[in-house]
Amino acid sequence: MDLYRATFAGSLLLNGALLFQSHRSRRADNNNNPKSDPATVKDEERSEIDKESLKKLKWRFFPIYLLVNAADWLQGPYIYPIYKDRNILILALTSCFFEGSLFLFIFFKFPALKLSHKLSGSTDELPFGLIFAILMCSMMFGSLLYKHVSTSATPLPAQRILTATLALAAMCFFVPGHFRDERITLWCFCIFELCCGVYYPAMASLKGKLIDDGSRASIYGILRIPLNVFVVLALSTTKEGRVITIFIIVIVLIVIFHNDKSASTALLPYLPVLPSSQGASKASSWLRERMALSEKSWAKSVELRGRMAATHPSNPQVPFFPTDFLKYPFTIWDFFPATWTCPHDVQRVGRLGDGGKWVCGMSIYESLPAPRENVEIRQTPKGGPDEGLVIYSFGINAESSFEAEMLERIPSARIWGYDFSVEGWGPQIAATYRDRTFFKKVGLGKTNKHESSPPFWTLPSLMQSNNHTYIDILKIDVEGSEYDALDTMMDAFENTRTAAGSSVLPIGQVMIELHLGDGVHLDGPNAGANVDFGRFRKWWERLEKMGMRPAWMEMNLFAVTLGNQKSDPRCTEYVWVNAKDERSVLWKA
Known part of the structure; x- marks a missing residue:
């Protein structure tokens, strides 16, 4: 048994020992409780019977209780929008797999470079500090590139930018997996870091449009759960030589959801075509309320228009600019005020x-x-x-x-x-x-x-x-x-x-x-x-x-x-x- 398995087994034994000690302490406390008189004994016996009945009842209805709570949890304000809204669900999967691949990349990038360096026949030590600096510069370049593309005269939507980024990231792992060349590996890793620099602002833009402000923090926290599970499973079951395969499979799974020819089946379609059910419904409700208030204000001004016109004896031949202000304190423009408020x-x-x-x-x-x-x-x-x-x-x-x-x-x-x-x-x-x-x-x-x-x-x-x-x-x-x-x-x-x-x-x-x-x-x-x-x-x-x-x-x-x-x-x-x-x-x- 190697060091890591021994450590894992030891941690299990320590946890088991603590649980057993806690159980023995509770048993000892129950045995040491004094019994004063027969009435107290009878009450305790009755209490033991009640506890036994309650225990049976709990075990009988425990599965139902779990199902009810699970259903209530899944219908909550934070879980329900994720699987109800296809866009948010796809964003969750994208976040899980891409960011999970990034964590795996952080763990495996230097071993992969060392392997390529070794296969090239070189015996020199790798300049790890310089490599890290190069990768950070690549990520910074990606962020600047996203800003440039998204704010140009003809900006690309964040959906298209993100989809192209995912496809390029997949290629960055596909190529070094087939060409074990040190230079190709380094350059592909630099391009992947560039993709990371583009990914985060693009993903933030989409999340901001799809997820409501009030529930954003909670939903973001929930989205971290599948990400962490994915990373733990990948790290615990993957050997160094198989990491490239994992990268390729994961990112290709994301990209194949995309179908640019049909907005209705696209991975990240334009938001006006397939809007967020939660965000769009709230925006639509807010817009309807604002328009209804404006319509009410406008309708009142129409009613007042008729009343004011009726006060002039020459109606409908009302002069636009009456000379007798005290008698007719209005001009033509007062009959037609801007009473409908733009909701934007x-x-x-x-x-x-x-x-x-x-x-x-x-x-x-x-x-x-x-x-x-x-x-x-x-x-x-x-x-x-x-x-x-x-x-x-x-x-x-x-x-x-x-x-x-x-x-x-x-x-x-x-x-x-x-x-x-x-x-x-x-x-x-x-x-x-x-x-x-x-x-x-x-x-x-x-x-x-x-x-x-x-x-x-x-x-x-x-x-x-x-x-x-x-x-x-x-x-x-x-x-x-x-x-x-x-x-x-x-x-x-x-x-x-x-x-x-x-x-x-x-x-x-x-x-x-x-x-x-x-x-x-x-x-x-x-x-x-x-x-x-x-x-x-x-x-x-x-x-x-x-x-x-x-x-x-x-x-x-x-x-x-x-x-x-x-x-x-x-x-x-x-x-x-x-x-x-x-x-x-x-x-x-």
Whole structure:
């Protein structure tokens, strides 16, 4: 019996001796208890009988008790999500096998290098300190590489990075297992350490998306159990010469789960395709609650709108900017406040002042992956499922700071721009992003007038020409033509219904500047002067009926501040989000 077996046997004997001594001490305590009188003896005898009955009852129901507790434990808040959610289960297996292989690698790397060194015929001692430093540098390089790839202009999803890392790690052990060359072994081990540097941030990113914050620490602790079991079994049953085989089998088992052709069976598919049942359900519930609160606030403002309009004797011909403030303390914009709160972040995009826009859910758009093929937008672009984030921009006027920042921050963004008054985009868009833009010198109109000068197109016609059925973001500043243009859009999609049967516009979000006159002199020279209160309200409420909700508003005071005479605030910027839209990425987040 060698040293290790003798030590193991000795530890078993010592533990057995301690258990036997404890048992003898309890027996001795029971025998030394005094018995005072017959009544006490009878009570003790009765107690012994009760204990015997209780012992029999315990042994009879002990298996059932174990099953009930096991079922309760498996249905707990930390175990249940692991085997219920396929993504978390696959992450658990990946963590177990890859990190287990890493622990085995730590134990066997130097023996493997010594074996390769010996087979090369060299008798020199290996520089273990230098080798360790090389491997640590390789891991650091892997971490830097992940940061570079994940934050580039076209970032790769963590799922794809991790799958490629696992495949490369498998090759790092497959090659030295067949080619017993010292240099190949060292270089493969360096690449494996590089894979480890990529693995940890990629795995942390996926765990953060899949596992809820409240249970993350407990689930992480549970995931360590199979990892430790795997390492103990592997170390206790594996000899030095068989470690390469173990590495290959384990990591190949992880990689074969991956099927890149089908997202539904992929090892780590894109999260929007196969979301976490726990995390997604909580996010979906939170989103529904936020939207319900916003809808309630908006509905109240609609009710107040009707009441306030009824107070004016000329309703529905209410002047936009009444002169008698004490009698009618409101303007047109007070009837249509932004009472629907965006449930996501709201960020300013583009320059401050005129030209910049507020965007609901900017971080959601930024997180979208770029299309697989970054195809340059041609003069006759073709839309499709890989089009990316589709943005239409009407009214450019040589100021494109909004579009430039959207292109810079959203790798998936593709922008179609239209303006009959300029020759192209403003200088703000860098040349590196021009391949994701398209410009046409036409105006947005109520009807198609392709042969006129300048030519005018309707929004549905432009969508059809581009082979688009949906617009994620619509930016529109067309100096009063917005009313007729959007009327045509609503006419075209009046019969487009949601699953609930409601009419809905195929637009996710709108940034629009509205232009009006005074609501009284309908033949005035100002943009939108031909629109009165009745027309505006009907137009606005039709948009609301088709899903649009005012989430932000900003007064454009240039109409007030420019010039020497008093002027009314006739221009206002609005952000509408489509609350009924079932295709918007904002509601899938």
